[in-house]
Each structure stands twice: as structure tokens, then as C-alpha cells.
Amino acid sequence: MSGTIPARGIPGQSSTSILGNAVLRREDATLIRGRGEFVANQPFDDLLHAHFVRSTAAHGEILSVDVDDARSMPGVVAVYTSADLGLEDRPPAMGFYASEAVRPFLARDRVRFVGEPVAVVVAETAYQAADAAESVWADIQPLTAVVSLDDAVAAETVLFETRHDNVMWQIPSAGAIDFSGCEVVVTEELWNSRVAGVSIEPRVVAASFADGKLTYWASSQGTHDFRDGAAKCLGMEPSEVRVLVKDVGGGFGAKGMVSEEEVIVGQLSRLVGRPVRWVESRTENLSAYVHGRAQAQTVTIGGTRDGRVTHYRLDVVQDCGAYPKWGAFLPEFTRQLASGVYDITNLEFSAVSVATNTAPTCAYRGAGRPEATAAVERAMDLFAAEIGIDAAEVRRTNLLASEAFPYTTPTGTSMDSGDYGGSLDRALAAADYTGLRAQQQRRREAGDPVQMGIGVATYVEITGFGGSEYGEVRLRSDGTVLASTGATPIGTGHHTTWAMIVADRLGVPLDSIEVFHGDTEVIPSGSTTGGSRSVQIAGSAMADASEKLVDLARQAAADLLEAAPGDVVLDRERGAFHVAGTPSLARSWAEIATAADEELAGLSDHSQDGATFPFGTHIVVVELDSETGHVTIDRVVAVDDSGRIVNPLLAAGQIHGGLAQGIAQGLLEEFRYDEDGNPQTTNLADYTAVSTMEVPSYERSFTETLTPRNPLGAKGIGESGSIGSTAAVQSAVIDALSPWGIRHLDMPMTPEKVWSAISTA
Numbered sequence: 001m002s003g004t005i006p007a008r009g010i011p012g013q014s015s016t017s018i019l020g021n022a023v024l025r026r027e028d029a030t031l032i033r034g035r036g037e038f039v040a041n042q043p044f045d046d047l048l049h050a051h052f053v054r055s056t057a058a059h060g061e062i063l064s065v066d067v068d069d070a071r072s073m074p075g076v077v078a079v080y081t082s083a084d085l086g087l088e089d090r091p092p093a094m095g096f097y098a099s100e101a102v103r104p105f106l107a108r109d110r111v112r113f114v115g116e117p118v119a120v121v122v123a124e125t126a127y128q129a130a131d132a133a134e135s136v137w138a139d140i141q142p143l144t145a146v147v148s149l150d151d152a153v154a155a156e157t158v159l160f161e162t163r164h165d166n167v168m169w170q171i172p173s174a175g176a177i178d179f180s181g182c183e184v185v186v187t188e189e190l191w192n193s194r195v196a197g198v199s200i201e202p203r204v205v206a207a208s209f210a211d212g213k214l215t216y217w218a219s220s221q222g223t224h225d226f227r228d229g230a231a232k233c234l235g236m237e238p239s240e241v242r243v244l245v246k247d248v249g250g251g252f253g254a255k256g257m258v259s260e261e262e263v264i265v266g267q268l269s270r271l272v273g274r275p276v277r278w279v280e281s282r283t284e285n286l287s288a289y290v291h292g293r294a295q296a297q298t299v300t301i302g303g304t305r306d307g308r309v310t311h312y313r314l315d316v317v318q319d320c321g322a323y324p325k326w327g328a329f330l331p332e333f334t335r336q337l338a339s340g341v342y343d344i345t346n347l348e349f350s351a352v353s354v355a356t357n358t359a360p361t362c363a364y365r366g367a368g369r370p371e372a373t374a375a376v377e378r379a380m381d382l383f384a385a386e387i388g389i390d391a392a393e394v395r396r397t398n399l400l401a402s403e404a405f406p407y408t409t410p411t412g413t414s415m416d417s418g419d420y421g422g423s424l425d426r427a428l429a430a431a432d433y434t435g436l437r438a439q440q441q442r443r444r445e446a447g448d449p450v451q452m453g454i455g456v457a458t459y460v461e462i463t464g465f466g467g468s469e470y471g472e473v474r475l476r477s478d479g480t481v482l483a484s485t486g487a488t489p490i491g492t493g494h495h496t497t498w499a500m501i502v503a504d505r506l507g508v509p510l511d512s513i514e515v516f517h518g519d520t521e522v523i524p525s526g527s528t529t530g531g532s533r534s535v536q537i538a539g540s541a542m543a544d545a546s547e548k549l550v551d552l553a554r555q556a557a558a559d560l561l562e563a564a565p566g567d568v569v570l571d572r573e574r575g576a577f578h579v580a581g582t583p584s585l586a587r588s589w590a591e592i593a594t595a596a597d598e599e600l601a602g603l604s605d606h607s608q609d610g611a612t613f614p615f616g617t618h619i620v621v622v623e624l625d626s627e628t629g630h631v632t633i634d635r636v637v638a639v640d641d642s643g644r645i646v647n648p649l650l651a652a653g654q655i656h657g658g659l660a661q662g663i664a665q666g667l668l669e670e671f672r673y674d675e676d677g678n679p680q681t682t683n684l685a686d687y688t689a690v691s692t693m694e695v696p697s698y699e700r701s702f703t704e705t706l707t708p709r710n711p712l713g714a715k716g717i718g719e720s721g722s723i724g725s726t727a728a729v730q731s732a733v734i735d736a737l738s739p740w741g742i743r744h745l746d747m748p749m750t751p752e753k754v755w756s757a758i759s760t761a
Contacts, residue, residue: 017504022649026496026510027489037246039204039217040279047206048077050265050278051129053119053136054288055111058147058357058677059159060140062109065119069135075128078272079136081119082108087267090233090260097324098168100160101355105233105260105267111140112159112322113357114679115288117261122268122276145357145677149296149317152354159322159355166354168324171331173350179311182302186382191746192371193670194294194319196681197364198689201249202285203259207266208275214266215242220258221251222528223488227520229258230266238520241266245518251490253363254290256530257325286687287679291671292364294319295330295371301379307389307397312344314375316351320361327361328353333368333462336413340376341420341460341615342398347410357677363530365661366719369461370726377457377727378744381734385743390437391731392428392456396421399458415460415613416707416715419641423703424458427617427639430699436621444739452634453622453736457727460615463532463642463716464709468607470525471541473502473549475600479590481508483545484516486526487538492718493650497535498542500646501712505546507572508589525605532614532716535646540710541606548602553577556596557587612707612715616640618662618724624736629755631667631733636698636725643707643715651717652700658721659698664690665722666729670748737761 030036067079082104089102107118118138123129144157146166151157155165179185206217214236220226220243227243234241248255261278268276280289295318302311320328331351338349384394400407402419409415428434433454440452470486483502487494495515503510517523527533550570557577558565569580576586592600621635636659645651668688672680681687706713726747733749734742740761745753 018500019504019646021647023496023500023647024649025493026499027493031247038201038249039206039219042206042217044206044208044275044277046274048122048124048272048274048276049126049129050268050276051121051126051133052117052261053121053133053138055107055114055116055118055138055140057111057140057142058114058145059143060111061143062107062111062118063139063141066137067119070121070132073128073132073135075124076121076132077124078122079119079132080106082106085264085267086271087233087263093257093325094329096169097328098160098163100162101168101324103260103323105264113359114677115284115359116322120264120268122272126279147356147358147673147675147677149319149354149356152356153317159357168320168328168353168355170352171335171350173348175348177311177313177346177348179300179302182311183305184383184386185300185302186386187298187300188378188382188744190297190299190375190378192293192295192297192374193665193747194291195364195665195669196286196291196671196687197252197254199250199252199254202280202282203261203289204279205262205265206275206277207269209269209273213240213242214270215244216266217244218262219248219255220245221256221488221490221530222526223518224486224520224526225528226258230263233263234266243520245488248490252365253292253367253530256363256528259289282684283682286671287682288359290325290360290362291321292361293371294327294361297371297375299375299379301383303383305387307387307394309342309344309383309398311346312339312376312379313348314338318351318353319356319358320353321356321358323360324353324355325360326363326367330368330371334372335411336462337369337372337460338376338411339409340373341400341458342376343400344398344410349411358673365658365722366461369719370723373457373459373723374727374730377731381731382743385738392424392433395456395458396424399424414610416610416709417705418460418613418615419703419705420458420615423615423617423639423641426701426703427619427637430639430701431619431635431637433619449626451624451626451736451739453624453732455620455728455730455732455735456617457724457731458617459724459727460613461720461723462611463614464536464608465531465611467527467537468605469527469538469541470523471538471545471604471606473542473545473602475549475553475589475593477593477599479512479593481506481513482516483513483542484523485538485542486523487517487534488526488529489517490529492534492654493647494534497539497646497650501539501542502546505543506550506589507570507575532718536612536710536712536714536716537606537608539646539714540608540712541604543711544604544606545602548604549600552600552602553589553592556592556600560587560591560595561585608710610709612643612709614640614642614715614717614720616720616724618728620725620728620732622732622736624733624754626758629751629758631749631754633663633694633696636696638698638721638724639701639703640717640720641703641705642717642720644704644713645702646712646714648702651702654717655700655721656698658719659725660690660695661722662725663695663729665726666733666747666749668694668748668750
């Protein structure tokens with residue numbers, strides 16, 4: 001199911017608005033031709049290359065780091081350890097984390113995860129730097145590694161020796177709820193598996209220091225946040241650091257925070273006085289960068305035998321890795337969405353984030369919200385199985401009604417709008433749910449070794465929370481328009497979307513609009529692209545700036561028409577101003593540009609009053625071979641609502657990518673460590689990232705429940721696909737396993753895990 005959504009109902013939008021049309025991406029022409037401006041493609045004179053020496057021990061005392069041999073090798077310009085790098089230790093990412101959890105940029109005294117950098121080599125070529133790095137010898141005395149969350153909580157070994165525990169942050173329960181009055185109570189322990197981002201482009205950064213100014217070329221989700229973070233770490237003023245971000249080969253949250261290695265590259269350029277570039281290898285990206293999810297959950301759900309859920313408790317232990325970054329904070333987003341789309345009166349939540357001798361965790365496509373959905377949807381399935389009522393019917397019984405909005409959840413989250421029952425009904429009808437269940441029953445009765453599983457997940461997520469965004473729309477002297485944004489595109493179609501919004505507001509052709517981004521020297525401010533905030537905040541800034549330009553142009557047109565500004569209107573279909581009631585005498589944008597003494601520009605720094613809450617229903621149908629444990633995705637039906645859809649083609653791409661991520665985590669992907677903290681999945685042969693072979697075509701449908709919290713009525717969509725699909729995949733596989741009496745299986749549900757569950761059932 002697909003189709004173009006007709007444009008309607010947006011203030012300032014003409015009857016022939018371009019919004020809502022499937023406009024092809026403008027960004028793709030240069031990318032397809034291999035002309036993308038990626039950091040690794042940038043030309044530099046006198047460029048040096050960096051290579052990091054990394055710990056092979058998960059936990060240990062550093063006795064010495066011998067760099068003498070490396071310094072004498074061909075092409076080597078310098079080798080640095082923590083002792084001579086000249087950077088102060090980095091404090092925890094948030095001020096309320098455990099203050100002891102500071103991180104040296106290069107490990108000093110102790111290493112805390114395999115892959116932590118202990119030295120860096122700078123050489124004339126990347127090959128010489130890599131060769132010299134092999135000659136650096138770090139003598140490390142092993143310490144007991146804390147790998148499991150049980151060990152982290154027990155704290156027989158602590159990562160930061162001045163602490164008595166491994167707790168980096170926690171959310172205590174606001175008060176215990178009493179399940180004693182429930183007719184049915186079900187409890188289960190769940191594991192939301194650790195995953196890696198695996199962006200096509202890993203970390204790549206270049207830096208050049210000259211005349212007291214440091215210039216970065218970065219692959220980052222936030223041009224200005226990268227600048228501010230790097231400047232703080234380097235002891236510089238933001239005005240002394242310039243950051244350029246052009247094409248980015250994927251981010252998904254991992255590139256939302258300037259990393260230690262990226263800061264070091266800037267320091268290296270200051271120290272050696274030449275440009276320095278570092279290109280991360282895939283093994284480094286997998287083992288030494290940040291991961292996502294990694295959350296242990298205990299769900300307890302209670303209610304009546306007729307399907308009404310009255311009580312729900314979610315207890316979380318979050319693995320934040322060796323140093324607390326965004327990962328330690330993820331349970332807060334899980335808390336905010338703990339009740340999901342359901343009307344549950346009694347709710348309790350608690351969380352503790354603990355350090356382990358593993359790579360740090362950070363925000364990753366959904367960042368705490370997929371974890372909340374996975375927990376409550378799993379709980380709903382367990383509850384339905386216990387009382388013997390169809391899982392979809394139990395969901396319908398407990399959904400929040402559309403008239404309940406705006407709604408404040410038991411955890412204090414203020415939701416804007418929703419029609420959860422509508423999305424569930426639409427998805428069930430599209431999938432022919434009744435027919436699927438009948439087909440499933442026939443196959444079960446026939447003893448088919450390949451069983452069908454049907455998974456249903458209803459979800460809500462938070463997008464567009466916090467911050468503002470800069471937008472400028474400028475009429476240039478030649479009549480074309482320059483739209484500048486503080487947002488940082490990461491491959492998601494910003495240039496196309498912003499041009500569509502500007503074209504709609506001004507009534508000018510798309511071809512006359514240039515979109516500019518990614519230079520802190522030119523654009524005064526900007527926020528990180530993440531949390532599915534772009535259209536609703538940056539897009540609204542573009543709309544606001546466009547309207548302000550219209551007001552300025554109306555004044556200029558009034559002078560040309562010898563009329564009062566209040567009598568002049570913009571005919572967006574013609575792209576011309578005229579006196580109301582006299583359309584025959586008009587002035588075009590080009591005429592206004594020619595007559596103006598200076599370029600006219602509308603400016604906006606748009607902020608949003610509260611987050612928005614996209615929602616939807618995903619249904620997944622799987623085929624499970626009971627003899628091999630292999631699972632094949634047969635169908636995916638996705639009904640998603642992200643408010644106003646500006647471009648359904650781009651929205652569909654976002655959902656498709658999210659569905660791929662959900663399938664990946666459900667069936668394939670998990671970053672694993674052995675009991676000593678050694679990573680086991682350090683390349684794409686071992687870490688089974690999803691490919692087109694595992695992702696089927698999908699059946700999608702959008703609904704539009706507008707939000708009142710921004711002028712476009714838009715909500716986010718970049719993470720929605722990964723939130724509903726993960727839970728739906730897990731639900732479908734366990735549904736296929738139910739004839740063997742199996743009620744739960746943790747992700748990823750690999751053939752080995754599925755076959756083992758059947759063989760021991």
C-alpha cells in the first residue's frame with residue numbers, strides 16, 4: 001500500500017502546494033557520480049596521517065608504553081602517549097553522572113575496554129602510520145574484567161578505583177505499585193541486545209591549525225555541537241575553531257557527539273603544525289566506537305482475565321560501557337515511554353546505569369524509545385498468552401483513546417496527539433489478520449515443519465525534544481534564493497525537504513533554490529541532527545524564515561506598485577506580488593531582487609514548545625523452519641503516523657531503513673564479548689549486519705495526525721521504523737514458537753538460538 005498524500009490544511013500553503021508530493025532527492029546526482037564531499041575525499045597539501053594504538057586488554061594497569069621503535073620508523077613524524085599529548089582528561093558527558101568517571105584521551109594508568117587508545121602515531125602516509133603503530137608496545141597488567149551486568153551490579157571489581165560501585169547514574173522508583181489485586185500477573189526478564197551502528201562511512205576527520213585557528217573537516221551529525229565540544233576539550237574558544245561538514249555517510253546517533261579520537265586529531269595538528277587526517281577502519285568502528293541498546297529489563301504486568309491491563313512495572317539495568325556517554329541516560333527516554341500507547345493506571349519504573357569493561361554505549365536510532373516499546377510489547381504478548389486472548393485484541397482493549405489527547409502519561413510525559421486504534425485497525429486490515437490467523441491454524445494442525453508466526457507491535461515515540469534551529473532564506477540579487485540551515489544533513493534528504501518548504505512558502509521553482517549547510521564560519525548556530533527533529537524544528541525554521549522574507553518582499557513590492565504594504569498579496573501560484581484584486585499588475589521575485597538596494601533575508605531561530613509523538617502499528621509475518629531454526633521474513637506491514645508528511649518518498653525511505661534495523665536486531669545483529677571482555681564480532685563477517693537479502697519489500701501506509709506543536713504539523717519519522725519493527729519481529733518469531741510452549745526468546749533470534757529453544761522445549 002503506497003501513494004502520494006494530498007497536500008492540505010497547512011497555514012500559508014497554496015492549493016497547489018508542492019508539500020505532500022513525492023519529489024525526487026536533489027542530493028543524489030553528485031553522490032551517484034562519485035562527487036560527494038566526504039572528508040576522506042578532501043584534498044590537502046602537506047597532509048599527515050594518524051593511526052591509533054589500542055588496548056588489547058579489557059581491564060588492566062598500564063605499566064609502560066614503549067614508543068621508541070615506532071618513532072624511528074620511516075615516515076614517522078611523531079608518536080604521542082597520554083604523557084605528552086597535552087590534553088586534560090575529559091569529564092563525564094553529563095554533569096550528574098558519577099564524577100569519578102573521567103576519561104583520558106589516551107589511556108593513562110589503566111585501560112578499561114579493548115580498543116581504548118593508548119598512543120597515536122603521526123606519519124607521512126597512512127601505511128607508514130599503521131606499520132609504526134605495530135611497533136608500539138604497551139605493557140599492561142591484566143585486572144579482572146567486568147563484562148556482565150550482574151558482575152557490574154555486584155561490584156566485586158570496580159572500574160573507577162575511587163568508587164565503591166559501578167553505578168554511573170540511576171533513576172529510583174517513584175513508589176512501589178501493588179499487584180496483589182490483579183487476577184493475572186506475569187514477570188519476565190528481557191535482554192535488549194547490544195548493537196553497532198555500522199554506518200557506511202565510519203569516523204573520518206581532518207584538522208588543520210594555522211594562525212591560531214583550528215579548522216576541522218568532520219563526518220558529524222552536528223556541525224556546531226562538534227565545534228563546541230572540540231573547543232571545550234582543546235581549551236579553545238568556539239570562535240577559534242571552524243568546522244566544515246558536507247556529505248555524511250550515515251550517523252544514526254553515533255556521530256552526534258565529538259569523540260576522543262576526533263579531538264586528538266585537532267590536537268595533533270596543533271602539535272605538528274600540519275594538516276592531519278584519520279580514517280577509522282571497520283574493525284575500529286565496531287570494537288572501539290560506541291554501541292547502542294544493551295539494556296536488561298525485567299517486566300511485570302498485571303490485570304484482569306478479560307484482557308484489561310491495570311499494572312505494569314519496568315526495571316532496567318543499562319550497560320553504559322567503560323565511560324558514561326549518552327548510553328547512561330537512555331533509561332530516561334525508556335521511562336518517558338514506559339507505558340507505550342496504553343492506558344495503564346498503575347505504573348512503576350526504576351533504572352540503574354552501570355559501567356562495564358566494554359565499549360561505551362551511546363544514542364542509536366531511537367535511543368531508549370525502542371527499548372521501551374520492546375519491553376511493553378513483549379509484556380503485552382506475555383499477558384495475552386497467559387489469559388488465552390489474541391494479542392491484537394489485548395492491545396485494542398488497552399489502547400489510549402484518540403479523544404484522550406493531549407495526554408499526560410503516568411511517568412509525566414506530555415503527549416500531543418494520537419489515533420492508536422486507527423493505526424492498529426488499518427494495519428490489521430491491510431495484513432488480513434483474520435485470514436493470516438486462519439492460515440496459521442491450518443498449518444499447525446497439519447504439523448507443517450515450517451511454521452508461520454504473526455507479530456503485532458503498536459508503538460509511540462518521542463521526537464523533536466529540546467533546542468532550536470537556525471534558518472535563513474535570502475533573496476539574492478539574481479532572483480534566486482539561498483536557504484541556509486543550522487541543521488546537519490546525514491543522508492536523509494534535508495536539501496530536498498528544505499527546498500520544498502521554501503518553494504511552497506515563496507511560490508518559486510525548486511530549481512531556483514540553493515540550500516547551504518555545514519560551515520560554522522558562515523552559519524551562526526545549529527543543533528545536532530538526531531531525535532527525528534529535523535522537519536519539525538529545522539523545517540519550521542525554514543518555513544518561518546520564508547514567511548519573514550515574504551513580509552520584507554511585500555514591503556519592497558508595495559514601493560514598486562505604489563501601494564500600501566497591507567494591500568499587497570503574494571500569489572504563490574505565480575510567484576508574484578500584486579495589489580489585492582488587481583492581479584494583472586504584479587512584481588516577480590526577480591523584479592524585487594533587481595530593485596532592492598541590498599539582498600533581503602528572512603531569519604529564524606525556531607524552537608518548539610514540547611516534543612511530538614509519532615506512532616503506528618507494524619505487523620510482521622515470518623516463516624520458521626523448525627528443523628534448522630532458520631527464520632525468513634515473509635511480510636512486513638507498516639502503518640506509521642508522523643503528522644504532516646512533507647515528502648512521502650523521503651518518509652518511505654526513512655521507514656524502510658528503520659524496518660531494516662528492526663529486522664537486523666530481531667534476527668541477526670548483536671555485538672558480543674567473551675567473559676574476559678574480548679570482542680567477538682569485530683568485522684562484518686562476524687557481526688552479521690543486515691543486507692538486502694534479509695529485508696523484504698514491505699507494505700506501507702501513512703496516516704496523518706497533525707501536531708499543534710509546530711507550524712508544519714509535522715512529527716519525526718527517522719526512527720519510527722526501527723521502533724515498531726523490532727518488537728514486531730520478536731513477537732512474530734515467538735508466536736511461531738508457541739506450539740512448543742515457548743513464550744519468550746531474547747534477541748537476536750538466530751537460527752542456533754531458535755533451534756536450541758525447540759530442541760530443549
